[in-house]
Amino acid sequence: MSIGNSPDGNVPEDERLFEEDRDEREAERISIGRALQQARIDAGLTVDDVSNATRVRISIVHAIEQDDFAPCGGDVYARGHIRTLARAVRMDPAPLLAQFEADHGGRPAPTPAAPLFEAERIRPERRGPNWTAAMVAAIVAVIGFVGFTLFNGGDDGDKTAVAEGSTPTTSKPGSPTPKNDKSDGDPKPDASDSAIAAAPQDKVTVQVRADDGRSWISAKDHNGRLLFDGLLQQGESKTFQDKEKVDLVLGDAGAIQLYVNGKKIEDEWRPGAVERLTYTKGDPEAG
Template sequence: MSIGNSPDGNFPEDERPFEDDREAEQLSIGRALRQARVEAGLTVDDVSNATRVRIAIVQAIEQDDFAPCGGDVYARGHIRTLARAVHLDPAPLLARYDAEHGGRPAPTPAAPLFEAERIRPERRGPNWTAAMVAAIVAVIGFVGFTVVKGSDSGDGTKTQVAEGSTPTTSKPVAKPTDTKPADPKPDPSDSAIAAAPQDKVTVQVSAVDGRSWISAKDHNGRMLFDGLLKKGDSKTFQDNSKINLILGDAGAIQLYVNGKKIEDDFQPGAVERLTYTKGDPQVG
């Protein structure tokens, strides 16, 4: 039994050259990765799920198309990741990629990046936006407080102006006994109605059995009131000649005209159009 080469010039089986390895070295990067993936029994989806590299990029790299990678740095990273996933040594593939694409990209200096991150907070200017927002909020708060305070102090005046010269309150305001009597304008009360002047028409409308919408106009057609009268509320209107009324729910309303109670039996829910003049109550 001889040791070494056989007489016919053939090598022992365990000393033959690695022809498969040489063939693999001649494969392109993409073909080498694809062949290793197939031999490992993996699909493109398997490799994509394992590496989190998108399927389209895996397929492009296996076809030696590195454009979808977005640059040499990303292409080298994908090659390294895919090679490890299919059990290949990434070093030869990376060396081939560098040789075919102009060499390994220069690393980005770490110091300037660190300095930029360190210096950036120091160059910040004052936060003018926050200051302006705070100033605007303060101004709005002051204006709102002023408006609310003015509204609280002017409620009585607003009511009087909205109703014009027409008396609208249903009950007189209690006043101290030592205060001078107020201007003897007729108030919407039974005593005021009883003392209604003879040269004018005075109409008191009271919602005694519920609420009702009412409308009141003078002899010129000027609107004296148009709105909802809630239960317990009362309105009094005066004119030199005539008062025209519309009652949305006449059954809920009690009328006093020129000091006299109107005894008409208005039906609940009935709409009544009424006209009253000077002297005895007259329904127009």
């Protein structure tokens, strides 16, 4: 007589129920690709937006959202793509990476270091010094030094003056040397409001500040080169400058305050709204 066994007399009843419950939980678990796709849709982003922001090819983004990781080229690259896409759609990548490792057998085992005796075995045989080559090199060095000394012997006084840092000048004796209080070149962009107000008129200067929360932002110059792509935490700011235009994508425009060419942008964007903006030189209201 058996106690607590199933009708077939092989598997206990409580273990069979546990296995069925586990199978149901695994069937209800959302896949990695489906989770990334749903987060992208909730963020109001298209596959093109994610591809442009992360530099991951559109075909690979589509494949990952279908849980096909073969186009990634290996598990290491697949983990990197999952981490990058998760951050772009404002997801925590850690649970997705743990799920990927559980489904694909975890991380690859490290390659063991080669034994020390193998390094000794392949060490090249010691050879004696090549005295002929050393003598030729020494003779060439002596000839070069003598020739250089003879050729530059008459200019020792001038070279000494230059080495000491003196510079010839055409100013009159006794006239004070004007001081250069301004740095050469164009002013560098700064995150402060004073730097925005003093922005040069021949360039477009955009300051992005996360005053009311954090937001993912992407900025490109007029050539399409990526200036910044990432998450801007609350209280942080970024300043971008280009000679023609700056293209912006704001993941949560309601949390952002913009200053363009020294002028505050008064648009009131809704929290969570995705905005794509382009600013050029001059009045930002006209741009």
